[in-house]
Amino acid sequence: MSTITDETKPSAQTDEAELGPNDMGTTGRDPQRIPLPEATQPLKIVWSYAAVLILIHAAALLAFVPYLFTWSGVILAILGHFFFGMLGITVGYHRLLTHRGFTCPRWLEHTFAILGICNLQDSPARWVAIHRMHHQHSDHQPDPHSPLASFLWGHVGWVVCRHRDLDSTSHYERYVRDLLRDPFYLKLERYRGWFFVFVAHAALITLAGGIYGYLVGGSAAEAVRFAASWYVWAVAVRTVFVLHGTWAVNSVTHVIGYRNYETRDNSRNHWLVALFSHGEGWHNNHHAQPRSAMHGHRWWEFDMSWWVIATLEKVGLAKDVVRPKLD
Numbered sequence: 001m002s003t004i005t006d007e008t009k010p011s012a013q014t015d016e017a018e019l020g021p022n023d024m025g026t027t028g029r030d031p032q033r034i035p036l037p038e039a040t041q042p043l044k045i046v047w048s049y050a051a052v053l054i055l056i057h058a059a060a061l062l063a064f065v066p067y068l069f070t071w072s073g074v075i076l077a078i079l080g081h082f083f084f085g086m087l088g089i090t091v092g093y094h095r096l097l098t099h100r101g102f103t104c105p106r107w108l109e110h111t112f113a114i115l116g117i118c119n120l121q122d123s124p125a126r127w128v129a130i131h132r133m134h135h136q137h138s139d140h141q142p143d144p145h146s147p148l149a150s151f152l153w154g155h156v157g158w159v160v161c162r163h164r165d166l167d168s169t170s171h172y173e174r175y176v177r178d179l180l181r182d183p184f185y186l187k188l189e190r191y192r193g194w195f196f197v198f199v200a201h202a203a204l205i206t207l208a209g210g211i212y213g214y215l216v217g218g219s220a221a222e223a224v225r226f227a228a229s230w231y232v233w234a235v236a237v238r239t240v241f242v243l244h245g246t247w248a249v250n251s252v253t254h255v256i257g258y259r260n261y262e263t264r265d266n267s268r269n270h271w272l273v274a275l276f277s278h279g280e281g282w283h284n285n286h287h288a289q290p291r292s293a294m295h296g297h298r299w300w301e302f303d304m305s306w307w308v309i310a311t312l313e314k315v316g317l318a319k320d321v322v323r324p325k326l327d
């Protein structure tokens with residue numbers, strides 16, 4: 001089953017009488033205010049999600065403590081932004097699992113999915129289901145995270161507020177039946193198995209930091225300092241950075257930027273978001289041609305994730321790569 005088509009076809013339209021003007025720009029589709037999704041009413045915080053996000057942000061703020069600064073931690077954070085963020089989220093969760101913009105061997109697909117989990121952005125199936133729902137209803141009321149409801153809602157509010165439908169069996173049936181045919185993804189759903197994968201990867205990085213610190217510093221005190229530093233930089237700072245990169249695609253690029261295509265939503269292209277999210281900021285191009293594995297459609301629209309996919313294709317690891325129809 002595939003719920004993704006080349007055209008964005010919101011199945012629910014907002015009530016025009018409820019819409020009013022706002023200050024979100026003048027090009028493309030007239031910016032409108034839309035109500036929050038009905039299934040989020042009355043608003044209720046999901047404390048398990050909120051607490052984890054508060055904790056990871058608090059840990060990231062420890063990067064300002066000089067004692068916890070190590071160059072190895074900083075370098076690992078930067079490398080991790082590419083390794084986990086780009087391969088896991090943009091190439092894996094998004095272009096491969098959500099839109100099937102290319103195919104690859106099962107072992108590689110599962111590897112991308114595991115790397116995606118290491119970004120604390122939910123399980124592959126839940127992420128994909130929510131994102132497919134976003135494409136179906138983009139910037140209309142059922143859209144789970146449209147910034148036209150409010151910018152903060154589109155960025156992070158939707159993550160920490162209860163949405164009655166997102167965990168229902170029928171939601172999974174409707175949006176990710178294809179994915180859940182694979183027992184690998186089903187196992188990650190059960191008992192929140194995916195979350196333990198995230199915890200395990202964080203523990204491994206912290207442990208590796210301790211061993212590295214002992215080897216270069218020669219003392220237990222240095223081992224502890226490096227372990228803490230690698231946790232703060234290579235896990236917390238990197239995770240928070242990737243989180244806000246992904247969230248900015250949902251919020252910023254549905255509000256600010258230019259449009260190459262007249263789509264039925266308010267999606268836009270923004271170079272800064274594209275830079276920090278490995279090409280995902282060319283979001284208007286993406287909404288116009290969701291299945292395309294290439295999001296940068298003009299020569300200056302640099303799309304690093306595309307170059308990774310193109311390289312995988314060259315070495316025979318990616319097949320059936322969907323290219324955009326360009327004028």
Ligand SMILES: [Zn+2]
Nearest residue numbers: 138250267283
């Ligand atoms: Zn979008």
Ligand SMILES: [Zn+2]
Nearest residue numbers: 098131135290
């Ligand atoms: Zn998408």
